[in-house]
Amino acid sequence: MRILIIEDSNVLARVLQFMLKKQHDCIIDIAPDLATAKTLFEINDYFVAITDLRLPDAENGESVELVLGNGIPCIVLTGSLDHKQRQRLLQMGIVDYVYKENKFSYEYVVKLVSTLQRNIDTKVLVVDDSIVSRKILKNLLKQQLFDVVDVDSGEKALTLLQDLSGIRLLITDYNMPGMDGFELILRVREKFSREELAIIGLSNEGNESLTARFIKNGANDFLQKPVVHEEFLCRVNNTLDSLDMIKKLWELANLDYLTGIFNRRYFLSKLKELWGTESYQGVDMISFVK
Numbered sequence: 001m002r003i004l005i006i007e008d009s010n011v012l013a014r015v016l017q018f019m020l021k022k023q024h025d026c027i028i029d030i031a032p033d034l035a036t037a038k039t040l041f042e043i044n045d046y047f048v049a050i051t052d053l054r055l056p057d058a059e060n061g062e063s064v065e066l067v068l069g070n071g072i073p074c075i076v077l078t079g080s081l082d083h084k085q086r087q088r089l090l091q092m093g094i095v096d097y098v099y100k101e102n103k104f105s106y107e108y109v110v111k112l113v114s115t116l117q118r119n120i121d122t123k124v125l126v127v128d129d130s131i132v133s134r135k136i137l138k139n140l141l142k143q144q145l146f147d148v149v150d151v152d153s154g155e156k157a158l159t160l161l162q163d164l165s166g167i168r169l170l171i172t173d174y175n176m177p178g179m180d181g182f183e184l185i186l187r188v189r190e191k192f193s194r195e196e197l198a199i200i201g202l203s204n205e206g207n208e209s210l211t212a213r214f215i216k217n218g219a220n221d222f223l224q225k226p227v228v229h230e231e232f233l234c235r236v237n238n239t240l241d242s243l244d245m246i247k248k249l250w251e252l253a254n255l256d257y258l259t260g261i262f263n264r265r266y267f268l269s270k271l272k273e274l275w276g277t278e279s280y281q282g283v284d285m286i287s288f289v290k
Contacts, residue, residue: 001026002044003113006037006051006063007077016050016106023110024117034058037066046072048095048116050109053078053085061089068092073145075112090229093143115237119145122240123164126150127157127172127184128202133225137171140232154179158187167197169240173225174203174210182217189218195246198239202227 003026007013013030020028029044031037034057037049049067053076054060067074076089076097089097096112098105124146128134134150141148149164151157154176161167170188174181181201188199201214204225214222220239223232256263 001047001117003028004031004037004040004044004046004049004051004067004072005029006031006034006049006055006067008032008052008055012077012100016109019106019110020113024113034063034066037063041066041070041072046070048073048075048113050075050077052076053081053089053097061085064089064092064094068094073116073143075109077109093139095143096230096233116145118240118244120147122169123147123149123167124169124171124236125157125160125167127152127154127170127176127181129153129173129176133173133202137227137232140227140229141236144233144237153177154181154184154187157184161188161192161197168243169236170197170199171236172199172201174201174214175205182213185214185218194218194220195243198243200235200239 001024003020003024005013005016005028007016007030010032013032017028017030020026026047029040029046031040033055037051049072051063051067051074053064055063058066064074064076074094076094077100078097079100081089081097081099086097095116098109098112124141126134126137126141126148127150128137129152131152134152138148138150149160149167151160154172155178157170157172161170172181172184176184179187181203185199185201188197198221199219201210201219201222202225203210203222211222220242221235223235254263254265254269255261
């Protein structure tokens with residue numbers, strides 16, 4: 001993985017370089033100005049670029065245009081940002097913007113890079129009968145490098161979940177013809193637990209009870225439409241972070257730390273699942289374990 005930092009402050013660039021290398025196995029190039037960044041783009045391919053919004057030779061965000069023009073995910077660093085500038089950056093399709101405030105800001109940048117790496121291998125299914133809504137959601141998710149598929153009905157979603165393995169997140173609208181979002185979630189939860197597949201519900205209705213109903217029916221989270229860019233992406237990534245944490249805890253409990261193979265706890269839990277099936281009927285469990 002190769003990362004480009006475009007930053008005129010040598011101290012800040014080196015701090016980011018150190019923090020990124022500590023967390024990731026990567027090559028990092030540093031460009032102190034727009035001219036150097038252009039040269040580096042001509043000779044290297046980058047996974048992501050982290051750029052200052054204002055450079056000595058690019059006062060108006062030309063570095064962001066350069067990064068996105070090369071088809072590279074862009075994380076923007078800035079000391080200040082007004083509403084108009086924020087809207088422009090989000091419309092351009094950046095990954096995120098980060099204020100240059102303290103070390104926690106730079107830790108957030110490092111986490112963003114980790115998130116992008118995770119997202120490449122993460123399949124997301126979007127279910128909405130509105131073409132416009134699906135397009136908006138797909139664009140937001142693809143900016144974060146998710147592998148996105150979409151369908152226009154709950155029936156098609158169930159079929160896709162059966163035929164396509166590896167989907168980790170389902171985002172569904174509530175009000176759809178035929179099968180609505182509630183029924184879809186109930187049907188999905190018959191086969192997939194919260195730990196296997198996360199679900200986020202959406203609705204443009206102002207009903208205050210919708211959030212509770214979605215969560216009670218098996219959704220992990222709920223958002224009001226139209227979605228707010230940053231809130232949507234934060235909710236999506238936080239939901240997937242929770243799945244990752246659950247997976248890590250399961251691995252700690254069921255895999256040997258040194259070899260990575262299943263441990264005694266795992267085999268005992270599997271044995272309990274199988275107990276009572278035809279293959280094990282009549283076998284004494286205690287004697288079997290011994």
